[in-house]
Amino acid sequence: MRLKDRVAIVTGAARGIGQAYALALAREGATVVVADVLACSETIAQIRENGGQSLGLTVDVADPQSTEAMAANVLLHFGRIDILVNNAAVFDGLELIPFEEISEMEWDRVMAVNVKGLWLCCKAVVPAMKKQARGRIINISSDTIWLGRPFLLHYVTSKGAVFVFTRALARELAGTGINVNAITPGYTVTGSTEARVDPDTIARRAAAVDRQIIKRNERPEDLTGTVVFLASDESEFITGQTINVNGGATHH
Numbered sequence: 001m002r003l004k005d006r007v008a009i010v011t012g013a014a015r016g017i018g019q020a021y022a023l024a025l026a027r028e029g030a031t032v033v034v035a036d037v038l039a040c041s042e043t044i045a046q047i048r049e050n051g052g053q054s055l056g057l058t059v060d061v062a063d064p065q066s067t068e069a070m071a072a073n074v075l076l077h078f079g080r081i082d083i084l085v086n087n088a089a090v091f092d093g094l095e096l097i098p099f100e101e102i103s104e105m106e107w108d109r110v111m112a113v114n115v116k117g118l119w120l121c122c123k124a125v126v127p128a129m130k131k132q133a134r135g136r137i138i139n140i141s142s143d144t145i146w147l148g149r150p151f152l153l154h155y156v157t158s159k160g161a162v163f164v165f166t167r168a169l170a171r172e173l174a175g176t177g178i179n180v181n182a183i184t185p186g187y188t189v190t191g192s193t194e195a196r197v198d199p200d201t202i203a204r205r206a207a208a209v210d211r212q213i214i215k216r217n218e219r220p221e222d223l224t225g226t227v228v229f230l231a232s233d234e235s236e237f238i239t240g241q242t243i244n245v246n247g248g249a250t251h252h
């Protein structure tokens, strides 16, 4: 078990890819705090069924009071915070839309969760990680940033911010023992999107597979190995990096 005695927070872990990260970290022995605006009972039940330890917290990553309460709660329960996976985002449900038609409210919502949320969660956990002289922050970006995916300008811009946030924060935390890295998943079929057979979804899936070197749909399980690696001691000398996990769809 590579993460025995570690305490991890995974935001946006009620469903989808975040749930898969939470299960994978727990399988490696970490105690996993699942933080989401939605109820996390399914994720917690699955972790416990596999013999793991887990705590669910209702957290809005865009709200500073909520993120501070999250960190305080985790420290109260477990006394430490070793790993933060910044996965929560506004993504599923965003419609492809010309950039002039994105409402100001929608633009602000995407930025508040996908960018400000990252900053707030880091601010909340870094003091504890500094005290421990060790920490792992893993930010979830998207390979849409290399593709310049059109008709999702708010989302793609927010995920570009995750990329630069990662390298700048890694440098700012030099000497603290905290490593900050990101991954850029490709288009990933999750439990919530699997059943969709509308023409747009089918076209997006097919286009993604077409771009890839490995010709099949990407699944959440394709991403968990990299997150576990970045959370573990094996990635000690890696920081400020962004790793593509997308079947070879892009190179950077």
Ligand SMILES: NC(=O)c1ccc[n+]([C@@H]2O[C@H](COP(=O)([O-])OP(=O)(O)OC[C@H]3O[C@@H](n4cnc5c(N)ncnc54)[C@H](O)[C@@H]3O)[C@@H](O)[C@H]2O)c1
Residues within 6 Å of the ligand: 011, 012, 013, 014, 015, 016, 017, 018, 035, 036, 037, 038, 059, 060, 061, 062, 086, 087, 088, 089, 090, 091, 092, 113, 117, 140, 141, 142, 143, 184, 185, 186, 187, 188, 189, 190, 192
């Ligand atoms: N699925 C893909 O194709 C894909 C591709 C590249 C990157 N990503 C990224 O991977 C991550 C997970 O994607 P997914 O497909 O599982 O998305 P999803 O929409 O299914 O899950 C996102 C989770 O974040 C939670 N969330 C949303 N706003 C929140 C807030 N304010 N506070 C706390 N939690 C909040 C949601 O409730 C949900 O559980 C996201 O960062 C997404 O941008 C996804």
